[in-house]
Amino acid sequence: MTVRNLDALFRPKSVAVIGASERPGSTGAMVWARVLEGGFNGPVWPVNPKYETLGGHKVIGDAGDLPQAPTVAVICTPPDSWPGIIHKLGGLGTRAAIIVGEVRSDEDRLHLRHALSAARPNLLRIVGPGSLGVVSPALRAHFGAPSCTVKAGGVAWVSQSNALTNAVLGWAHARGLGFSHAVALGGEADVDAGDVLDYLASDPGTRAILLELDTVRAARKFMSAARAAARNKPVLALRSGRADPDDGLYTAAFRRAGMVRVDALDDLLDEIETLGVGRVAAGATATLITSDRGLATLACDAFAAAGDTLAPWPSEADAALTEALPYAVAGNPLQLGDDARPEHFGTALKLLAEHRSTGTAFVVHASTHGAPVGEVAQALIENQRFAYRGLLACFFGGVDAATRDALHAQGIPVHTTPQRLARAFARLVDYRMGRELLMQTPEDLPAQIPEEIDAAQAQARAAIAAGEHELTGAAAAQFLERFGLSVETHAGGPQAGSPQAPMGGLSEKADEESAQGPAQEPAAQRIDPLIGDCADQSATSSRRSVVDIAVELHDDDNFGPVFRFTAPSVDGVSDPLRVYGLPPLNPMLARDIVTRSRYARLIAPEPALAAMTALSQAVCDVKEIVGLSLTLRAFSDRVVVIAPTLKIAPTRSRLAIVPYPRRFEETLDWQGLRVTVRPIRPEDEAAHHDFVEAMTPEDLRLRFFGAVGSFDHSQLARMTQIDYDREMALIATVTSEDGFTRTLGVVRAVADPDNETAEFAVAVRSDQKGRRLGQLLMDRIIKYARARGTHWLVGEALRENTPMIALARSCGFTITPTEDPGVIGFRMALDET
Incomplete structure (x- = not known):
């Protein structure tokens, strides 16, 4: 699940405190007191068979006897009671519960599993167990046991730690600062950080999000939610444990998602002031x-x-x-x-x-x-x-x-x-x-021949069928050369990272042995940084290697396939540079990795970028690759792969970020043209600009429900850089004899995080109207949404947009009214039944 019913948590209308008490020091007493002190103005029901009244409120003896379904229930009772309570609340229609109690034993874990099973049929969401609670100050909703009441503000706080949450709330309270929401996630048995990020990304009351966590669960969902949130508002993340060997992976993930990592709690607290106030x-x-x-x-x-x-x-x-x-x-x-x-x-x-x-x-x-x-x-x-x-x-x-x-x-x-x-x-x-x-718009991805990709996939599968688990030597070289890489199967010396050579670098011994290799090249050596730009050096120096970059890929339990690039220090004293990268990489992302090295100015960047991108593409296209190790030997003007080893297996983890879905590419003859229908890519921005410019003002008004001018880079980037995990944009393109590609039409479907409903929109170049291109695109987006398991496809059009209304009818949509009399709605059930 993702944001399903989270509005119940963040926009509650009523609350029940199960296990409310007046016994000093008890959890039930603390939670009940905080609900009353917060001043929540909706119905409040204490539930406990031991009392008749609490704080002037009539006490309900059993959760099943509540007069109506509370929006949220805060559960303060022992674990053995959770399944029965959740079952009763779900039957009433409650959509969210916060479990304050901790899980401390195997028996408690069994009770929690039963509670989750009881919640699932009713889509009841659970925060916790072991959650300090959820606070929405604008509604005066303090549901849990926070250390103090909280003022309303513009920053949301999301944390896996109860102690840090209490400390931060107290710190902000003392300084007159507030929050839009504060969430202590607890054990994340159901609602996790990705779910909350997804909700807060579109929450109008939240201007920025501060996130504290140790681990990420469901990495693909988290990355998708974080990328969506960071496009809309600042997201700052604090993760403790810099000594953790995987900490660099989290740094890469946060950076890839557009989040800002902070190093200390003080820095995060300062942002409550800067972002919440300013x-x-x-x-x-x-x-x-x-x-x-x-x-x-x-x-x-x-x-x-x-x-x-x-x-x-x-x-x-x-x-x-x-x-x-x-x-x-x-x-x-x-x-x-x-x-x-x-x-x-x-x-x-x-x-x-x-x-x-x-x-x-x-x-x-x-x-x-x-x-x-x-x-x-x-x-x-x-x-x-x-x-x-x-x-x-x-x-x-x-x-x-x-x-x-x-x-x-x-x-x-x-x-x-x-x-x-x-x-x-x-x-x-x-x-x-x-x-x-x-x-940013990246450069074009390297052109790949589908036959070569098919051949690479066939090679890996044939090796697995033969009982092989690695590709080395000539087999590995043949595989990587299919992706445009230049490979040497003999390193001419110790491999980077071996005991004889620094991790990712060339030792003096490697230099000497390299000079004795088959090509009889001059001894490999690092170019002195004082020499300057490599482009100014002699032709002989272009044959010298500048640096060896050790490249490894491993299948992380959470993030899936992850690259690690290691380059030696320039001075030989400081630590090597180690950078993680999450595939898919494109040249823009590869450039971001390369430019962090002090060697960047000593080599022409394009060969290194192309090599890293090609390796990423190999990993994305051939799902049998579960690991690799090789060296990228960078010269001033080229990059060579040295001694690659590829580990292969029938299955691996999913990528944390969904790559370009090549399977939806299709080329067909249409109206006398050779048309390619495919998912949109970031490098389509220029063609998409021309596509929009070719539409008449009236067609743009009908598509965007109002007069629009030109689109700037950021708007076009949002159109062309999409998260394929939750959105699809299929474009119809034609390529002229001079190689110029034109976009003729585009259809989009954006699913909600639960994949319950997707909203579509379609546009065709004004000079292509009347040729049934819209029908062609709509047929394919309906097929895509149905294959994805989306239940409903919906859309809207201005009432005077009769061609769109006719197209929707012909595709099988039901025409529905909307709250706006000038707008018509469309709705189609996609379930096969």
């Missing part, structure tokens, strides 16, 4: 406003340590500030002087507003006789509207609660040190850059 559009640069040189120096050091960049100012900004504030030292940082007055801070914000290149505004200030903190804060509040990219403040020594709350009310975060402010901003920049990485 309206900051984090650009790459900022302007620092302070009073004196000492503060400016401290702040600049903090910004430099965090990797932030102060914006270069145009000369016009310097001139304007010098004229308006003659005692200030213009420039970035702007030093207003020891005799600065509160109004000077406001003047600076006004003048800088005319120069948008100055970026986000930061005010760092320590109280003086001429500029008390409270008065400076008021000046910032009055002039906050001029900070078009947002305003953040740092007041040494802090501010009183009233001033703090006034700043918060205007969306101005307040930090206590420049270091915390600088790191908080750096993480916003990291999120922006990660989101841009998700939205």
Whole structure:
């Protein structure tokens, strides 16, 4: 399951506390007290046969006797009672339950399994066991045993730890900060982190998500949910256990999903302030406003340590500030002087507003006789509207609660040190850059001949049928060459990572033996970083290897197939660079991996990117590959695979990220044209731009339910970069004699996370209307949705869009009314029955 019935948890209308009590120190007493103290304004029912009333509420003796189904039930009773309670609640129609009690024994685990079985027929969702609870402050719903009542805010907190959840809620409460929701997941027997991310991704009350976890369950679901959430709002993740050998894998997964990983709880707490309060559009640069040189120096050091960049100012900004504030030292940082007055801070914000290149505004200030903190804060509040990219403040020594709350009310975060402010901003920049990485258009994937892929699959299956579990030597070379890789089966020396050579590098012995190899090449050596760009080196140097990259693939129990790339340190002293990668890789993602190495500027990047992408494609296309080890020997202008070994087996784990689904490609003759129908790819962005531009304004209005102009890169990226695990866009394309590909039409189906319903939309180039291309595309998306197991396919069209209504009727959709009289709905049951 995913988001099914999670709205019951986060938008509850009533609650029952099963096991509510007044016995001091009992779980039932703590949960019941928190529900009452929170002030939930819906029906509240305590359930316990030992009492007649609790807190002025009539007590129900048994869950089966509740007057109506509670939206949520909080269960505080022992494990042996859980199956019966869940069965009764499900029969009433309750859709969510929070189990506070812990599972401590095998017998308890058996009771939990029975409770889950009782919940499943009624689609009742369970949080826990061992959950501190779920808090939705805007509804005053405190369901569980949090340490304090919680204010409403814009950040959601999701954690696998009860202790950390209580600590964070208490920390925020003391600082007047709040949350949109707070969830302690407990044992995640049903509702897990991926489910909650999926829900919060589209929750309008949540501007950012803070996630604390140790492990990820159901990696594919988690990655799909995280990628969807990170496209919409910042998602910051804290994972303890840097010493864990698999920690690098989590770093790669978070980065691939567009999340920002933070290293310490302090950093995550600071983001409650920055993201929960502020309206900051984090650009790459900022302007620092302070009073004196000492503060400016401290702040600049903090910004430099965090990797932030102060914006270069145009000369016009310097001139304007010098004229308006003659005692200030213009420039970035702007030093207003020891005799600065509160109004000077406001003047600076006004003048800088005319120069948008100055970026986000930061005010760092320590109280003086001429500029008390409270008065400076008021000046910032009055002039906050001029900070078009947002305003953040740092007041040494802090501010009183009233001033703090006034700043918060205007969306101005307040930090206590420049270091915390600088790191908080750096993480916003990291999120922006990660989101841009998700939205960038990669280069074309290497063209692959389907016959070669078929041959590679046949080779692997034949080897397995013959009882072989590895491909080595000539067999491995033949396999990889089918994907365009250049392979040498003899390394000419110790393999990277062997006891004789550093992991991923060439030893001196390897250099000497390489010189004696069949090709009689000059001794392999690393190019001195001081030499400069390899493109400027002699032809002889292009024959020298720059670096050996050790490549391994293993089948992780959770994330499925995972690459590990290891390159040696340049100086021979620092640790090797080890980077994980989740297939499928494309050249853009491969470039992200390569550019983190100090060797990147010593080699032409394209061969390395092509090699890594080809390896990824081999793993995605041939599901029998369960592991591999090889060396990518990088020269200045080429990459050669050395001594590959491929492990093969009949089955392996699923990929955490669904690769391009080649099986839906189809080429057919249509209306005198040779048309290819296939899933959309990120590299289709340019063709999709031309497709949209070729549609008339009226056709665009009918498709998008309103007048639209041109689409920018981010909008086109959302159209062409899709998660194939939950969305499909099939395009019809034709290729001209000069090799240019045109998109003629597109049909989409976006399923809800439960795969219960998918919503479709279809568009055809205006000059192709009337040729039944829409019918061709609709037939295929219906077939796709039915094969995927989706139960319903639905859509909508403006009432005046008669061609679309006619197409829907011809495909078998039922025409239905909607709440908008100007919109017609379509609905089709896809179940075979």
